[in-house]
Amino acid sequence: MLARGLSELQLEEDIDVTGAKPEEGADAPAPAVPEAAPEDDTSKKPKPAPKKSSQPSRHKAGNSKGTRVCAACGQKKPESEFALNQRVDMSCKRFLDNIYKQAKAQGPQALEWFAETKADPAKCKKMIESYGAAYKTWCSTGKQGKVKWSLVQYKETLEAETGVQLSENQQLMWERQAVLFSQSIAGGAYTEEEAQAKWDSLSAKVKEGTVISDLKGPAKKPLRIAITREDMVYNFNKIAKKRSLEFQDKAQKKMDEAGIQKQLKRVMSNHDSVGGSALPQSSEEMAQLMVSGGAGAAFDAANIQVGDVRNLLPEEMDVDAKGEANDEDKEKPAVDDEESGDDDKKRPKWFDKDRAINTAQRFLLAQEKKLKETYDQRVEGLTSHLEHIRGLDAEDRGHYKGEEKIATVRLQFLQALDGKASDLSDLIESFTSTASPTKGVGAGSLGTDDGGSLAAVVALGNAPPCSQFKELQIFEMLFMCKDELLSCETADEIAECKKSFAKLKAPILDLLASAQAVLNDIKKVHKLLKTEKAKAGPATSKPTKQDAAAPKFAIFEDGFKLGSPANAVTEETFKDMSWDEPAIITLANGTIANIFSAQVKLALGQLKKLFKTASQARAEVAMDMSVVQAISKELQSKLDGKGRFYVGNADAIQTSSKDLTTLLHRNLLTTSYAIAASNTTFATEKMCLPSFRFAAEGVRQVVLLPYSKVLEYLASQPDNTSLKFIDAPSKHAVTQWLRFCSVEKLQGLLGAGCKFFTATVNPSEILYVPGGFVFAEQTKDCSFGIKSPLLVHTEATKAFFEKMKAAEGEGVGDQSKFADGFLQATAPRDSKEQHPAAEQAAG
Known part of the structure; x- marks a missing residue:
């Protein structure tokens, strides 16, 4: 070096x-003193030489x-x-x-x-x-x-090194990989039986810790063992520069507790993992530890921390034969004598047991009283609010659906705190298991008739009530902990008793905080409903003006009396559904949860935010194709083959021209919709397409009528002989007839042989609108959901779109072209003529 x-x-x-x-x-x-300047320049007298020392x-x-x-x-x-x-x-x-x-x-x-x-x-x-x-x-x-x-000690060194290095390279292999390697030339050219026996021998040593292994292999066989692939010899020359920066401090003798804590802060500063004594003792343990974290993360699992800082103190002084201390501090006897004198003056303080226990009991009693008061308030608040919610009508109760479910679970835990320990343990165990006790039961009990949100119907109430619910103990255990103070003998025992009391109290406080959070949510919903009713108050206080400005539509009141209810379809009877008549489809909770995935909920949530500031009463936003594909995957197998979803593959639509295919693609896209509360609509679906309307939130009343039958009835009237089919004047006449309908008009329509249907659409239900139907729709509250057009082939649908294809007149536009493309896309074909991507279009 x-x-x-x-x-x-x-x-x-x-x-x-x-x-x-x-x-x-x-x-x-140099001279001892500086030479002085000459006093006279004319003097030529030489100066004596200075003496040499x-x-x-x-x-x-x-x-x-x-x-x-x-x-x-x-x-x-x-x-x-x-x-x-x-x-x-x-x-x-x-x-x-x-x-x-x-x-x-x-x-x-x-x-x-x-x-x-x-x-x-x-x-x-x-x-x-x-x-x-x-x-x-x-x-x-x-x-x-x-x-x-x-x-600061700063050293910079230069090292030059030459030598020979032997390297044994190992690779972590799973069973099949290791067996194949052992059969190769590099692995020893074993037979398959010998290679398998070698693996079995190594895997048996894993529990002994004599081989390096991990569990990061394939899911079926995750065990991997380090297998030697090669032994390499390296001849090397090496030159390296090193630089180190060290801070040093001298340990003090006879440190008190404050000094030790101060030293601990300095020792622990800027240290993440320090201390050799915590390292594994054997090289095998070191090797196993190094590979356990994976490449680039060696020793992460060790969690090595510095030990007791008292180990940093110097050892006891050595004493020589004369009895003198061999220590550097022996030069300062005065200081040592002074310190020893101070130590002699210190006397152990007497422990006043009675006063200490009395003070601790008074402290714990105050804590217990405050905790019990808070507990009683939360139980009373949850009980009263739940009774109030359950006494509301179905429409108002639907607004509290999620809060009611969450509050019920947390009240159940609070009541268990004041009961038996076994009941609380069973309750905790039921929520600790993978399947929550409210799953299946809670979802089934939360029917969709009262208009609750889909999230409350499917998922809420299945999670634990608080983060520390596993540590909850009944109040009796808390009281027993307080009584243990009487048996304490030292101050340390009293302190430990206080810690035990605080440890038992912490989970209860956590549960009380979560109960208060639910109470706040219920109060927010109550305040919101109260505000909405207050806003609606002035409008309902003047019934005469309200009747003049916003007339009641007889189509809903009288139509529900005279019309036929839409067909009720379940998941089991899906394939028997009539595609020519409207239907209300009710699916299982699991199927609905798969349809309304996290991506769908996120899209609907964004639409909610945008719709709050919108000025129009209705809005639609195109959904991602992956949503349509997920819906198609969930429902397509349940259909009977007459209807299918369009999943966004335009190339799979067989038409006579690219323009027709593009026109169909643009109008068949699935969208998310939002409709304002108390809104009334008289219209047809876009291009009169058959469609599924998946309701996520809100309740709607719908009256559906076949467009062709209504138009024929109107054309038979003396004043409407000029009506055609799908042109703008004809559409306007049909929608206006619905708007200003009466009992007599509805009875006349029924007398002409036109059957119409009524339906109340609740959250998590699907409304099927057949092709060529006109509808009147009225919302009770703000409604959100998904609309997915369908490719349906029935005789009634075919007849309607053939009329639409031949339609002429004002405002027909692309409707006749679209009808032509729809008929081509839904026409049955032989399997040999079937487009290769048709199955993909069908989902």
Whole structure:
């Protein structure tokens, strides 16, 4: 190892022992005093030569100007600033003395560094400049405290190395990989039976810890074992530079508890994992630990921390044969005697047991009383709010669906705290298991008739009530812990009893906080509903003006009396559904949860935020194709083959032209919809397409009528003989007839042989709208969901779109072209003529 300072050129001028420069060197030593100027220029009298001494004076000036170069800072300074027989000026000497004291206090290594740095002119100059800057700062602040400068040991070394290195390279292999390797030339050319036997032998040693292994292999066989692949010999030459930065502190003797804590903070500062005593003892344990974290994360699992800081204290003093202490501190007997005298004066403090127990009991009693009061308030609040919610009608209760479910579970836990320990343990165990006790039961009991949100119907109430629910204990255990104070004998036992009480109380406080959070949620919903009703108050207070501005539509009140309910379809009867009549489809909770995935909920949540600031009463936003594909995957197998979803693959639509395919693609996209509360709509679906409407939130009343039948009935009236089919005037006439319908008109429509349907759509239900139907829709509250158009082939659908294809008149536009493309896309084809991507379009 070579010290870097020895290989560098010395840029500073060397100083000899006399303090003179080399050019003024030892051959001609400097005079003791500066030469005086001649008094008379005309005098030619020679002056006597100065006397030569055996050793020149080192403290005298080395030139005629009376200045000398400081060996520490390298600056020329007047002779008067130098101390007697010193090579450095007085300020630098003071700096060096202070640094020396710090080095001495920090130990032999610091002294060695100080001597090395002082001997190197360049390093010494930098050290003096650093300390001088700190000294100036100290002076500028009024010399408060001490100079803020610490000793830093800085070493830079250069290493050159040559040698031979043997490397055994191992690879972590799972069973099949290891067997195949053993059969290869590099692995030993074993037979398959021998290779398998070798693996079995190694795997048997895993539990013994004699082989390196992990469990990061394939899912079926995760065990991997380190297998030697090769033994390599490396001949190398190596040169490297090293640099280290160390802070050192001298341990103090006879430290009190405060000193130990102070030392602990310093030792632990800027340390993530320190301490060799916590490392595994054997090389096998070290190797296993290194690979357990994976490449780049060695020893992460070790969690090595520094041990007891008292281990840093010096050992007991050695005593020689004479009985004297062999310690550096024996030079200070006065200080030791003084400290020992202080120790003798200390006496153990008497423990007043009765007063200590009384104080602790009073403290715990206050804590217990406060906890019980809070508990009673939460139980009373949850009970009263739940009774109030259950007394509401179905529509208002639907707004509290999620809060009711969560509050029920948390009230159940609160009541268990005041019961038997076995009941609480069973309750905790039921929520600790993978399947929550409310799953299946809770979802089934939360019907969709009352208009609750889908999230409350499917998922809420299945999670634990608080983070520390596993540590919950009944109140009786808390009271017993308080009574244990009477058996305490020492202050430490009383402190431990208090800690046990706090440990039992913490989970209860956590549960009470979660109960308060639910109460706050219920109050928010109550306040919101109260505000909405207050806003609606002025409008309902003047019924005459309301009737004039917003007439009630008879189509809903009378239509629900005269119309036929939409077909009720379940998941089991899906394939028997009639595609020519409207239907309300009710699916299982699991199927609905898969349809309304996290991605769908996120999209609907974003639509909610946008719709709050929207001015229109209805809005639709295109959904991602992955949503449609997920819905198709969930439901397509349940259909009977007459209807199918469009999953966004335009190439799979078979039409006579690319324009028709593009037109169909644009109108068949699945969208998310939002409809304002108390909104009424009279219209047809876009392009009169058959579609599924998946309801996520809100309740709607819908009356559905076949468009062709209504138009025929209107055309039979004397004033409407000019009506065509799908043109703008005809559509307007049909929707206006619905808007201003009456009982007599509905009865006349029924008498003409037109059957119409009614339905109330609740959350998590699907409304099927057949192709060619017109509808009147009225929302009770803000409604959100998904609309997915379908490709349906039935005789009634085919007949409607054939009429639409031949339609003419004002505003027909692309409707006739779309009808042509729809008929081509839904027309049945032979399997040989089937487009290769048709199955993908069908989902």
